[in-house]
Amino acid sequence: MKILAINGSHRKGNTEAILKRVLDGAASNGAQVELVSLREKKVENCRACSGCEEKGTCRIHDEFPPIFEKLINADLVVLGSPNYFNNVSALMKNFIDRMNAHWEDPRLEGKRVVLVMPGGYSASSIEKGLRAFREFPKICKMLVVEEYAPLVDKPREAEKNPGIIKECLELGKRVALP
Numbered sequence: 111m112k113i114l115a116i117n118g119s120h121r122k123g124n125t126e127a128i129l130k131r132v133l134d135g136a137a138s139n140g141a142q143v144e145l146v147s148l149r150e151k152k153v154e155n156c157r158a159c160s161g162c163e164e165k166g167t168c169r170i171h172d173e174f175p176p177i178f179e180k181l182i183n184a185d186l187v188v189l190g191s192p193n194y195f196n197n198v199s200a201l202m203k204n205f206i207d208r209m210n211a212h213w214e215d216p217r218l219e220g221k222r223v224v225l226v227m228p229g230g231y232s233a234s235s236i237e238k239g240l241r242a243f244r245e246f247p248k249i250c251k252m253l254v255v256e257e258y259a260p261l262v263d264k265p266r267e268a269e270k271n272p273g274i275i276k277e278c279l280e281l282g283k284r285v286a287l288p
Contacts, residue, residue, distance in 0.1 A: 111140070111286055114184035116177070117147040118191035118202025124228040124262045125190045127269035128278050132188055132226070132258075135282020146177055148201040153177070156207040168211045177205075178212060186222045186285055187252075189243070193229030193259070196238035206246045219251040224285055230263030256285055 113136045119125035126147065133143040151173040159169055168174070181187055191202035198206070212218070225243050229236045236259045247254050258281055260274050268274045 111136075111185045111288065112142045112183060113144070113186045113188065113286065114180050115143070115145045115188040115190060116181070116202075116205065117145060117149070118189070118199045118205065119147075120149050120199060120201060121265075123192070123265050124260075124268040125192050125226065127266065128226050128228060128258065128260070128274070129188060129190045131275055131278030132224070132282040132285075135279035135284075136186075136286035137282075138279070139283050139286035141282075141286040144180065146180065148205055151177065153201075153204060153208060155204055156210055168208070170208075174205075174208045178209075181221075182215070182217050184221075186224065186255075188224040188226060188285075189246075190226035191243065193227050193231070193236055193239035196235055197242045198227075198239070209246070209250065213250050215250075221247075221250075221252040222255045222285070223247045223252045224256045224258070224281070225254055227257075227259045228262045228268060229259065230261065233261060236261060256281060 115129040115133055117126050117129050137143045153174045154170050154172045191198040227239050262268050
């Protein structure tokens with residue numbers, strides 16, 4: 111099983127720590143795992159140029175196409191973003207916007223997805239953020255199989271919290287099962 115995690119955080123913090131632990135759990139069950147941090151990639155903004163509609167391909171030449179191919183080839187995708195004002199981060203939103211040329215790709219239909227959204231404001235804020243996050247896989251006809259949204263309010267809190275670490279490892283093991 112191939113599992114791809116896409117990190118939409120601007121820093122090495124709670125989202126990345128959680129994604130790494132989820133991947134550790136999956137790898138312990140034999141999954142091939144990979145983490146892509148969007149902050150390390152050049153993914154330009156969608157220009158709404160209609161190139162994808164006219165020619166079926168995006169006119170922008172950046173690092174998005176290889177990430178998309180990894181997503182297509184993965185058996186499971188873990189999308190991670192911190193909760194920013196009841197929504198995903200700008201990096202994740204930009205990634206989602208770039209999927210505009212591909213949202214009807216039949217290879218996405220039924221693809222298993224895990225959503226990870228740590229946040230620090232309140233449980234209702236996290237729920238509102240997850241509500242926004244769920245729309246992307248829903249529109250692409252992907253299947254959200256798990257969500258993990260711990261309430262964390264300090265930088266790097268997740269990597270120091272034994273309960274969160276345990277939950278992430280268990281989540282990774284669960285989703286790595288065929």
